[in-house]
Amino acid sequence: MTEQRFTVSGMDCGSCLAKLEAAAQSVAGVTAARASLVTGELVVTGRFDTAALVQAITATGHGIAPPTVSPERGYRRMLALVVVLNLGYGAVETLAGFLAGSQALLADALDFWGDGLISGLALLALGWSAAARARVALAQGVFLAVMGLGVLAMTLREFAAARPPDEAIMGWAGAGALAVNLICAALLMRHRSGDASARAVWLFSRNDALSNLAVVLAAGLVALTGSALPDLLTALAIAGLFLWSGRIILRDALAELR
Structure with a gap:
């Protein structure tokens, strides 16, 4: 019986795991x-054909490689830019959410x-070492869970007021959120090669794009109906999804620290 670890690209939610x-x-x-969101690794135990495993994973649309592969310097720069874009637009959209009174934007x-x-x-x-990554992820999981609970609480409170x-x-x-996500996907695409890796990049951005489109659609429904309900329901759906992801991150971080 052997245990092998593989680095898998495109993991960003519990359903991916x-x-x-x-x-x-x-x-x-x-x-x-x-599979772990914390380390980005898939740990497989047994006596199996590695080529067959790689084929099975790439068929899901994810890229897979041994964790010992050293990343290019360009990949580090690209990943840093993706972090800045995501956190930067997160701040912008948070402000827009408060200005618009939109719970969906906040979510x-x-x-x-x-x-x-x-x-x-x-x-x-x-x-960093796996233990250090797990400690950081533990704090991040708590942060995501607290943010998700905050959005849910504000959304439930707004059901009473129901202000469009x-x-x-x-x-x-x-x-704008959709545009930022497409830019991030394009940046990632430039540092990937092969069909499986390309599919993994789009898989990574799929949930984000769907959330962005849901917000735009909800805005249209608010304009048509004059009701706050589309905004509130969209907020509940998005916040619930990321509460679930926060729980997965916490679970994996605690498992890595044991």
């Missing part, structure tokens, strides 16, 4: 598989904060 683990366990000879800002933190962790992970947000600010901020 479940899909990767299921794909690995479908390979003959694999007895256990565990989508949580998306950017979360992506910035996860990308920042990936940047730190290029030189400013749909113009909401729509423009949502469109």
